[in-house]
Amino acid sequence: MTVLRNHTARLALLPVVGLAAFLALALAVARSGAAEPRVAVNPVDPALGFLVMTEGDARLIGAENEGTVAVGGNLSFGNYQIALTTAGSFVVDGDAEPTALVVGGRVDLAASVPGTRLQVLNSGYVKIGDLTGTVVRDTDNNGAAVNTRVLPSDDYDASPRIELVTRQPVASVGPASPIDFAAAFASFRQTSTDLAECPQNVVLRTPNGDPLPRPVPPGSNAVVTLTPGVTNVLNISATDLANISVLTFATPPAADTPLLVNVDTTDVADQFTWQVPNFAGVGGEQAPYILFNFPTATAITLTDASATLEGTIYAPNADVDALTNSNIEGSVITRSLVHDGGEIHDRPFSTTLDCPQPTGSPTATPTATPTGSPTGSPTQTPTVGPTGSPTQPTPDPTQPTQTPTAGPTQPTPEPTAPTPTYSPGPHPTRTRHPLPVTGSSSLPLFGAGAAAVGVGLALLLIAADRRRVRR
Structure with missing residues (x-):
């Protein structure tokens, strides 16, 4: 009777053990399916191939832009050239040529420099959202067919004016904007915020190889050595960046x-006046792989004494005054723009950025520990108490580590590029790169282990019962 009772009790336990094993296995599968790989993102994708994009107004006074321009607000100008080397690849349905200039608002001819002209070269087309105060003509004052102009009055020779070097159909000029600027800049801002959370893995050094002191002494020559095959991240305050007079690349x-430079401008109240340093060891060929991210800046001024900026200005919250007499070699993404001096060269940002792993980096070991998240986007639990006021901590000069503030340690999956009103031509797409299993991605291993233990216990109980019955 005792044997029978024990046998019955063990049989009663079998469903419980089986249920435990099943739940453990289900948990493993669920967590495995919920863990998503991080993705590499090209931050300028929502610009749809335009070299310069602003959410608001742009004032283009001098001297030229080798690529294309998309202005979300109103446009005013002086003597200026657009599409000097390319009209881009943004082709609106039904058009014979790509659109090189988009104005989401209106062309403010009253605010433009009298007697001037803005030339759109390389047969580029123009799209204007609001034609108030303008007249579009493709015939001269004698009625002959000529290249299209956007004029302040019904006089083909009036100025200030926009001049095309091709005969674009008048009706196709507007009023219509083929770009959703609000959606594009919502994407830019999210990406800028995400990139600002990337842990640092680059150490600035002096020319003799010592870590560059922090705060950076004025007039410093900062040497950058990059790790091949990964996204290199430098997090730096605006004050320290301004104190660098030469930025030397030991490896291009x-x-x-690529190199991502996150500039924390909170130490200058998010209004940064920057004399761009001399760049050594890099030039236009490397510029498409350098991005300066200003996540919180609201105003940036490039002074007239600035050297050529090799890389992209990514400042979706900032009004940028580019007063430099030197050049910008890269994309320009800003809330508004004044370009008065120098040139913007057609060196658009042309790769993807992916935050390095938060652990295992030879040059930076964050002290925050990622915790598992079913969405695949780890959060951080700092191991220290106060986080301090800056959002991007400055590494210790003797031991270049970084303590990120709470938040994601890598960019979230890429934002969706805005859908133009017209069907655009091809533009760059993001490439997904799954990363090694870390954080919550390793949890399925524990679930599988628990399932195996449950099944093993069940088999042991069955074997024990059979031996008792034989006795």
Whole structure:
């Protein structure tokens, strides 16, 4: 009777053990399916191939832009040239040529410099959202067919004016904007915020190889050595960046070795006046793989004494005054723009950025520990108490580590590029790169282990019962 009772009790336990094993296995599968790989993102994708994009107004006074321009607000100008080397690849349905200039608002001819002209070269087209105060003509004052102009009055020779070097159909000029600027800048801002959370893995050094002191002494020559095959991240305050007079690259950036510079401007109340330093060891060929991210800046001024900026200005919250007499070699993404001096060269940002792993980096070991998240986007639990006021901590000069504030340690999956009113031509797409299993991605291993233990216990109980019955 005792044997029978024990046998019955063990049989009663079998469903419980089986249920435990099943739940453990289900948990493993669920967590495995919920863990999503991080993705590499090209931050300028929502610009749809335009070299310069502003959410609001733009004032283009001098001297030229080799690429294309998309202005979300109103446009005013002086003598200026657009599309000097390319009209881009943004082709609106039904058009014979790509659109090189988009104005989401209106062309403010009253605010433009009298007697001037803005030339759109390389057969580029123009799209204007609001034609108030303008007249579009493709015939001269004698009625002959000529290249299209956007004029302040019904006089083909009036100025200030926009001049095309092709005969674009008048009706196709507007009023219509083929770009959703609000959606594009919502994407830019999210990406800028996400990139600002990337942990640092680059150490600035002096020319003799010592870590560059922090705060950075004025007039410093900062040497950058990049790790091949990964996204290299430098987090720096605006004050420290302004104190660098020469930025020397010991290893040049490349498509698979880009440099992301996160500039924390909170120490200058988010209004940054920057004399761009001399760049040594890099030039226009490397510029497409350098991005300066200003996540919180509201105003940026490039002074007239600035050197050529090699890389992209990514400042979706900032009004940028580019007063430099030197050049900008890269994309320009800003809330508004004044370009008065120098040139913007057609060196658009042309690769993807992916935050390095938060652990295992030879040059930076964050002290925050990622915790598992079913969405695949780890959060951080700092191991220290106060986080301090800056959002991007400055590494210790003797031991270049970084303590990120709470928030994601890598960019969230890429934002969706805005859907133009017209069907655009091809533009760059993001490439997904799954990363090694870390954080919550390793949890399925524990679930599988628990399932195996449950099944093993069940088999042991069955074997024990059979031996008792034989006795």
